[in-house]
Amino acid sequence: MAFPAQVEALVKQGLVWQGQQAPLHKSPSSVLTTGWPELDQRLGGGWLQGCVHELQLQLPFIGELALLFPLLSQPNITSLWVNPPAVPYAPGLSYQNIALSQQVVVQEPDDTLALWAAEQALQSKAVDLVLFWHASGLSAAAVRRLQQAAEAAQKTVFIITATQPEDDARAYAMRLRLTSPLGGCSALQIAVLKRRYGWPLPPFSCAIESRLPKRRRAL
Structure with a gap:
């Protein structure tokens, strides 16, 4: 049964979560690999192009x-950092x-x-990726x-917030x-609270320490 027009409008705005499976065939250009196989698997292939992602930080x-290093290091990617905390x-x-x-x-x-x-950067051909830090979360x-x-x-x-x-x-x-659990990035746990296709997922480990200098890795 088709959605009423009002519900369809909400779906298009991303305000209605759809608990459905990822399509079997997705355009490769619509997904950017995260560089972390365990995360790609859970996100249905990786980060979505044409979309806003939220990273909530404990x-x-x-x-x-470190989670974004594989994406940031891709060639020909120009990134705008808005209000990084340091x-x-x-x-x-x-x-x-x-x-x-x-x-x-x-x-x-x-x-x-x-x-x-951030909006101007998205409209510019000179910028490919936007990282936006906002402590209290965007409206x-x-x-x-x-x-x-x-x-x-x-x-x-990416909106990076508390x-x-x-x-x-x-x-x-x-x-x-x-x-x-250790209060440091060497033991990063990621919980998927919302994803485009599928249910939320409980926390899992992501081995970001493999991208860190030896002096910053867990002993």
């Missing part, structure tokens, strides 16, 4: 960048084979202007605006919660 610097460490990025010349950092304390900068209206811009340009966005309430509703295509 603690800042828990391993969110100045990106250039030697560390170079160690991960991330081209410094393709990383653009914007610090804008005004939420309205920060959102505008539902802001997420919808970014989702519309990402979908129109077929680009990928843990959000379980009943919080936002138009994210995917929502992941990053935690660590």
Whole structure:
């Protein structure tokens, strides 16, 4: 039975979660591998192009960048960093084979202007990926605006924020919660709170320490 027009409109906005299986055949261009086989398997192939993803952090610097290193290090990927909590460490990025010349950092304390900068980047052919840090979480209206811009340009966005309430509703295509029982990124656990195809999933380990320098790995 077809959805009523009102429900279809909500589905298109990403406001209705659909508990369905991933299609058997998806266009390779619609998915970007995360670089982590265990995560790709759970997300139905990887990060979705034309979509906004949320990374909820138990603690800042828990391993969110290490999780994104495989994507950031892909050739010909130019990324905009909006309001990172610290100045990106250039030697560390170079160690991960991330081209410094393709990383653009914007610090804008005004939420309205920060959102505008992210939208403009999505509309620009010079930017392929947007990382947006927001401690308290973006409003539902802001997420919808970014989702519309990402979908129109077929680009990928990550909103990096603190843990959000379980009943919080936002138009994210995917929502992941990053935690660590040891309080450090060497023991990263990822819970899939929302994914485009399928049910939420309990926490699982992601071996991000393989991308870290030896001095930062767990003993």
